[in-house]
Amino acid sequence: MNNRKVARRTFLRTSLVAATALPLGAIPLTLKAGEHVDEADPAASALGYRHDTAAVDGAKFPQHAPDQVCDNCQLFQGADAEGWGGCAIFPGKQVNAKGWCSAWVKKAG
Numbered sequence: 001m002n003n004r005k006v007a008r009r010t011f012l013r014t015s016l017v018a019a020t021a022l023p024l025g026a027i028p029l030t031l032k033a034g035e036h037v038d039e040a041d042p043a044a045s046a047l048g049y050r051h052d053t054a055a056v057d058g059a060k061f062p063q064h065a066p067d068q069v070c071d072n073c074q075l076f077q078g079a080d081a082e083g084w085g086g087c088a089i090f091p092g093k094q095v096n097a098k099g100w101c102s103a104w105v106k107k108a109g
């Protein structure tokens, strides 16, 4: 075995040991779940986003129907165990599965 192969093996072995030795706290924050969308955020407010579809202002958003929720919206990316999940409209944030905004699109299927 030549020196190059030995060096490569040593590097791979060292990298594997280092990776398995990382404490959980060293995992980048970007891998953790996003924060919840703030209803008062200008973008969320402009779209009428509410964490609870029952709280939508029907006068301001007459297209809203009570059975429309993030969970049955095409743009919802699936809820976690607590009922929150990603949405294509709010990248990096989470919306409530029972929420709604005026970008709601009926989920296909």
Ligand code: SF4
Pocket (backbone or CB within 6 Å): 049, 069, 070, 071, 073, 074, 075, 076, 077, 087, 088, 089, 090, 095, 099, 100, 101, 102, 103, 104, 105
């Ligand atoms: S686009 Fe759909 S999933 Fe996203 S906040 Fe609006 S209703 Fe909810």
